[in-house]
Amino acid sequence: MTPQHEPPTRSTLDPLAQRRAPADPVRDVYLTGTVFLDIIFTGLDSAPVRGTESWASGLGSSPGGVANMATALARLGLRTSLAAAFGDDMYGEYCWETLERGEGIDLSRSRTVPGWHSPVTVSMAYEGERTMVSHGHEAPLPAAEPAAECVPKARSAVASLVPGRPQEWIAKSAGQGSLIFADTGWDESGRWELSALPDLAHCEAFLPNAAEALRYTGAADPRAAAHALAERVPVAVVTMGADGAYGVDARTGETAHVPAIAVEALDPTGAGDVFMAGFVTGTLAGWPLADRLALAGLTASLSVQEFGGSLSAPGWAEIAAWWHGVRTLAPAAAPPGPEAAALLARYAFLDAVLPGPGAPWPRRRAVPTLGFRG
Structure with missing residues (x-):
């Protein structure tokens, strides 16, 4: 990869898009x-115990x-x-x-x-x-x-x-x-x-x-x-x-x-x-x-x-999926409890950041052996 390479397609959002300039x-x-x-x-x-085998x-x-x-x-x-x-x-x-x-x-x-x-x-x-x-x-x-x-x-x-x-x-x-x-x-x-x-x-x-x-x-x-x-x-x-x-x-x-x-x-x-x-x-x-x-x-x-x-490590797609879940599930409590209400208030700024409701992100997870790395 060269320095001019675009970010990987996994990221659905460039958080600095509005701040980039040609001379940057x-x-x-x-x-x-x-x-x-x-x-x-x-x-x-x-914790593992000395002299024993843990599974x-x-x-x-x-x-x-x-x-x-x-x-x-x-x-x-x-x-x-x-x-x-x-x-x-x-x-x-x-x-x-x-x-x-x-x-x-x-x-x-x-x-x-x-x-x-x-x-x-x-x-x-x-x-x-x-x-x-x-x-x-x-x-x-x-x-x-x-x-x-x-x-x-x-x-x-x-x-x-x-x-x-x-x-x-x-x-x-x-x-x-x-x-x-x-x-x-x-x-x-x-x-x-x-x-x-x-x-x-x-x-x-x-x-x-x-x-x-x-x-x-x-x-x-x-x-x-x-x-x-x-x-x-x-x-x-x-x-x-x-x-x-x-x-x-x-x-x-x-x-x-x-x-x-x-x-x-x-x-x-x-x-x-x-x-x-x-x-x-x-x-x-x-x-x-x-x-x-x-x-x-x-x-x-x-x-x-x-x-x-x-x-x-999460990306924007997973953050969007989490926020969509909070906004969907919290109001269903009718009215939402104090913890849910606090989340809705604290993370309201994500509405202006995320491109839209997120779908579950099929992230590549760590796997048991290197032989599965495809």
Whole structure:
């Protein structure tokens, strides 16, 4: 795929259609990282117990790692470019083919590394949580991290900040005009100092979870943490799991709390990546903060009901099908209950976004073995 390639036909809506201009970058979002092959077990009654054999009722496989984010972005209609190393084994071939041909992701900055095997993660989902076991080796340089001078121009970029490790490409991307959206992982050093995240200075938005935000700011609660982080970045969002997400836009003064949508989770793998993709999409489309948080929460809720972190990511057709269902079923309660009424009010903005009532989307789901990949 070349950068000028149109988004895949799977996306029925271009959320940036009204904002595109001839001089704009051909890419909407750029990201880099490690692609894993994910093997997912679901339907476990409990965590595996030492010395015993556990049986799972569900099994799937899909590209994972940074592929979760890239797929979620592409399925929302964003022209997505990924720079990553791929093994030259069957796993690497499967991941490359799935992302480039299946999802329409630009891999022109990616590389296949001879003699390097693909990283693999086995994920076991139970009781709404997951346990993962991973194996892999660092890709040989320079394939592991693309040189900063090779970073393409894009409307935005998504990064994962690592304490104590500046990433040159982030500054380069921001200097070219990209809006940087970032999250971070657990600080293994235990210091939890914002000064250890120098790339935060280049970010448009920072989206940590509540545990991370509280430790970095020392705040008493997630909302206070979001306000403290908004003193460092233009937009701060703290995700709170079942309690939804709270955001602060320091430029406009907007604040918003959007509750999570209650669903029965099959596999929570990649839900945070899907949330980020929804927030990036709403931001690039110029939506109010509350609508950005609502789309992010909705896409994450839809994703956890399916296998895998990448192939479970929803697109506009599935969002339209969900909204059509809410609008059809909620009024039938006569009158709708408070939860249904809140959904109708909170997601009314979708009427102006979606092209029309959605039909069920026959999404390609993760399958038990690579032999079924057609």
